[in-house]
Amino acid sequence: xxxxxxxxxxxxxxxxxxxxxxxxxxxxxxxxxxxxxxxxxxxxxxxxxxxxxxxxxxxxxxxxxxxxxxxxxxxxxxxxxxxxxxxxxxxxxxxxxxxxxxxxxxxxxxxxxxxxxxxxxxxxxxxxxxxxxxxxxxxxxxxxxxxxxxxxxxxxxxxxxxxxxxx
Amino acid sequence: xxxxxxxxxxxxxxxxxxxxxxxxxxxxxxxxxxxxxxxxxxxxxxxxxxxxxxxxxxxxxxxxxxxxxxxxxxxxxxxxxxxxxxxxxxxxxxxxxxxxxxxxxxxxxxxxxxxxxxxxxxxxxxxxxxxxxxxxxxxxxxxxxxxxxxxxxxxxxx
Numbered sequence: 001x002x003x004x005x006x007x008x009x010x011x012x013x014x015x016x017x018x019x020x021x022x023x024x025x026x027x028x029x030x031x032x033x034x035x036x037x038x039x040x041x042x043x044x045x046x047x048x049x050x051x052x053x054x055x056x057x058x059x060x061x062x063x064x065x066x067x068x069x070x071x072x073x074x075x076x077x078x079x080x081x082x083x084x085x086x087x088x089x090x091x092x093x094x095x096x097x098x099x100x101x102x103x104x105x106x107x108x109x110x111x112x113x114x115x116x117x118x119x120x121x122x123x124x125x126x127x128x129x130x131x132x133x134x135x136x137x138x139x140x141x142x143x144x145x146x147x148x149x150x151x152x153x154x155x156x157x158x159x160x161x162x163x164x165x166x167x
Numbered sequence: 168x169x170x171x172x173x174x175x176x177x178x179x180x181x182x183x184x185x186x187x188x189x190x191x192x193x194x195x196x197x198x199x200x201x202x203x204x205x206x207x208x209x210x211x212x213x214x215x216x217x218x219x220x221x222x223x224x225x226x227x228x229x230x231x232x233x234x235x236x237x238x239x240x241x242x243x244x245x246x247x248x249x250x251x252x253x254x255x256x257x258x259x260x261x262x263x264x265x266x267x268x269x270x271x272x273x274x275x276x277x278x279x280x281x282x283x284x285x286x287x288x289x290x291x292x293x294x295x296x297x298x299x300x301x302x303x304x305x306x307x308x309x310x311x312x313x314x315x316x317x318x319x320x321x322x323x324x325x
């Protein structure tokens with residue numbers, strides 16, 4: 001007599017696994033940091049101090065260049081009007097104290113004077129933190145007006161020592 | 168008598184498993200911010216590209232993830248130099264560039280927000296000597312624009 005093997009259909013109990021996963025998902029969601037990495041293109045190498053234009057040369061070329069010097073006390077902008085506009089820090093000149101809004105206004109004025117120009121010279125003093133340089137690049141590159149973005153100076157050139165008076 | 172129905176949770180398990188794997192991939196056990204390396208925020212929206220990575224932390228310089236030179240609070244200190252060129256970084260960048268077919272990838276500069284320009288400027292000059300002619304400053308994108316719109320006359324857009 002042949003025996004008939006009968007297999008019982010056994011369903012795996014997934015409830016405990018599901019419970020574990022439901023606990024793990026919120027925990028991991030809380031620990032995830034979603035950041036977006038963006039970039040500021042700088043197409044040219046920083047100009048050596050000896051190649052950087054002197055203050056006298058900048059004065060002679062005032063109508064041809066837009067220069068933003070970043071100092072320990074604020075910004076000095078050339079090419080946005082007569083002479084050199086000084087934009088002082090709001091406080092003790094930590095990166096958040098620099099007046100990027102006023103710099104943006106100056107860049108709009110400079111763009112009005114030099115509509116075809118795409119290049120802006122950015123000359124930080126040696127002790128200026130990198131965060132301020134990025135803030136200046138933001139302010140000189142574009143500005144939002146309503147729901148549209150105005151492009152200003154798309155090609156920042158970083159130099160060392162530009163605009164310093166030479167002895 | 169009502170028939171007994173069992174809920175099928177197999178598809179839900181599939182979904183949760185996929186989410187779990189995704190989250191595990193991005194899980195960082197130490198998600199605390201690194202005090203020695205914080206990228207600055209920016210309104211830039213152009214997505215960061217690939218390239219040779221020069222990371223400037225406050226305590227060290229790394230090229231493609233390998234430590235090259237220690238720093239003291241972002242300062243190069245007495246690092247060996249030839250003019251503005253920082254020799255240790257120059258060698259590492261030249262080696263990294265040699266590994267890139269064609270050698271034309273840009274230099275992705277990931278710099279801590281507090282590092283002074285004196286350090287960064289010398290490193291960029293060094294990178295230029297190593298053959299890198301274009302740079303990308305990597306920042307945290309999508310920041311609030313610090314410059315609110317004003318009523319000033321719009322400039323010409325090109």
